[in-house]
Amino acid sequence: MVAVLGMRNRTQQEEAMVPDPNEYVEVMPESLVEEGEMYPFDLDDEQLMLARVEGEIHALHGICTHEYAELWDGDIEDDTIWCPLHSSGFNVKTGDATNLPAVIPLPVYDVKIEDGTVYVSRKPIRNDPDER
Amino acid sequence: MSTPRHLVILGGGLTSHSAALAARHNGYDGSIVIATDESHPPYDRTPLSKAVLQGTRDTADLGFQPDVDYETDGIQLLTGTTASAVDTTSRRVRLSDGETLQYDDLLFATGASPVHLNGPGFELDGVHYLRTIPDAERLKDSLTGARRVLVIGAGFIGSEVAASARSLGAEVILADLAPVPLSAALHPDLSSIVAAIHQDHGVELRLRTSVQELRGTQRVEEGVFDDGSPVECDLVVVGVGVQPNVTLAEDAGIRVENGIVTDEYCRTSAPDVYAAGDVANWWHPGLGQRIRIEHFDNAGAQGTHAGKVIAGGDVEPFAPVPYFWSDQFDTNIQYAGYPKADCDVIIRGDPESRSVTGFYLRNGEMQAAVTINRAREFRAVRRLVAARAMIDPRTLQDPETDIRKLSREYR
Incomplete structure (x- = not known):
């Protein structure tokens, strides 16, 4: 009896920890996100990506703001994401355009890790193009 | 407290933009004035030969600061203003409108201008050069409805314009003295691949030849190669390279040799006078020689470097790995x-x-x-x-x- 009650409690807690699916989407297991690598995924109609730098996982828009280029085909050095086509640079944490030719910052999304799974916010928390 | 200094920047391209911002953001608290003969604030020239001609990017959309005005950084922008003389002794710049600017620091970021061909017929209507927004707008208008485009010069501008014109559906003839396109930039084993890509897309390459003459009544109707053979065309684009805009510096007694000569800190032969970007022939300490680069990346990076040097403080010598890109088809x-x-x-x-x-x-x-x-x-x-x-x-x-x-x- 006690054991069953305990299990039910834990299940309720786990459910409470999963972010609201209206606000966050599940992306992938945290353990598969390797240091210095980028992982594209679709969110609604947008192409986003995860990037892991110094252990921390970041979620950003995946398309260069200069011209169409898939940034996950680029590279990460320190905290800069480099566009594969024209070497625009973006700060992985802030999305700021740090190297021309890009001048428009990259939208940044919130990342939550719950129970070994990476969740990303549906809306950007920085540089939302709808607010420009 | 020192008296605020005055920085005057001549030229209105990426180098000027980068230098002004870098000076300001690195502690230059005096006035900063950019004087440019163009009517636009500094903008990205690289899409002019590509996205702008192809109609996928508007010329109103090329600025480096889409959201921020230069005024926010206290940078005064004088458009449509040419400097007519520089006096490095009294530290004055005379402007085309008769005004005089006093400077403590002066940066030449005057860039380069397309080399013009002046053989017979090159003054005909339908002959274009490409450097500025107005150039691109004129060329874009003319490309609409152009049937056969003769591009003279297969460097970056010529090759990119050829690709854009071909993508728009025109027949394109790309001519150059060299045996391959991009011959100055790439090893033949690589430029031959670029040649093949142009042929894949139906560009007619006319290599190891030059266009001696253009003919037509009022508008250009044909070109004539050096072997006398004619080529029909209704539009000509000349992209045979650029020359650095050095006259003003030369007249001011500043050392000029294939551009304005500078050291690895953008310093010219005159005190507190600097040069950067396409116009500068600078000492690259890693290469152990002087080098002049006509590419976007250098224009921005060297402008930034000049701005930091002008702002004072510890700055590393300018010794980057040169970088450029080109998109064709x-x-x-x-x-x-x-x-x-x-x-x-x-x-x-x-x-x-x-x-x-x-x-x-x-x-x-x-x-x-x-x-x-x-x-x-x-x-x-x-x-x-x-x-x-x-x-x-x-x-x-x-x-x-x-x-x-x-x-x-x-x-």
Whole structure:
């Protein structure tokens, strides 16, 4: 009896920890996100990506703001994401355009890790193009 | 407290923009004035030959600061204003409108201008050059409805314009004295692939020849090659290179030799007078020689460097790995490295696939590298160049080699 009650409690807690699916989407297991690598995924109609730098996982828009280029085909050095086509640079944490030719910052999304799974916010928390 | 200084920047391109912002953001608290003969604030010229001509990018959309006005940074922008004289003794710049600017620091970022051809017929209607927004708008208008476009010069501008015109549906003839396009920039084993890409898309290459004459009643109707053979065309674009805009500096007694001569801190022969970007022929300490670069990346980086030097404080010598890109049709070309001719070139990938990386090696040491349609590899390749890596050519050529992984240890 006690054991069953305990299990039910834990299940309720786990459910409470999963972010609201209206606000966050599940992306992938945290353990598969390797240091210095980028992982594209679709969110609604947008192409986003995860990037892991110094252990921390970041979620950003995946398309260069200069011209169409898939940034996950680029590279990460320190905290800069480099566009594969024209070497625009973006700060992985802030999305700021740090190297021309890009001048428009990259939208940044919130990342939550719950129970070994990476969740990303549906809306950007920085540089939302709808607010420009 | 020192008296605020006055920085005057001549020219209104990327170099001016970068220098003004870098000076301001690195503690320059005096006035900053940019004087440019163009009517637009500094803008990105690189889409002019590509997205603008192809109609996918508007010229109103090329600024470097889409959201921020220069006034926010206290930068005064004088458009439509040419400097007519510089006096380095009294430290004055005379402007075309009769005004005089006093400076403590002066930056020449006057850029370069297209070389004009003045053979018979080159004054006809329908002959275009491309450097500025108005040039691009005129050319774009003329390309609409153009049937046969003769592009003279197969350097970057010529090759990109040829690709844009062909993409718009025109018949295109691309002519150059050299045996291949981009002959000045790329090793023949690589530029021959660019030639093949143009042919894949139906561009007619006329190489090892020059256009001696243009003919037409009022508008251009045909060109004449040096063997006397005619080529029908209703539009001509000339892209035979640029010359640095040095007259003002030369008249001011500043040392000029293939551009304004500077050291590795953008300093010219006159005190507190600097030069950067396309106009500067600067000492590259890593190369051990002077170099003048006409590419976007250098214009921005050297402008930033000049701004930091002018703001004072500790600044490293300017010694970057030169970088440029070009987009033609669906092909992306990127180059990193030191332009040296005496290299062995190792090709990775099958030229028939139009997707290769070329490594320039001298005594086994990587001097430069080019990717053609291999952008995914580019940043890794650039790291190898920056490190002047010594890697067995067989490893570089082996398709099993993961260049991205290989370059990690140089990150």
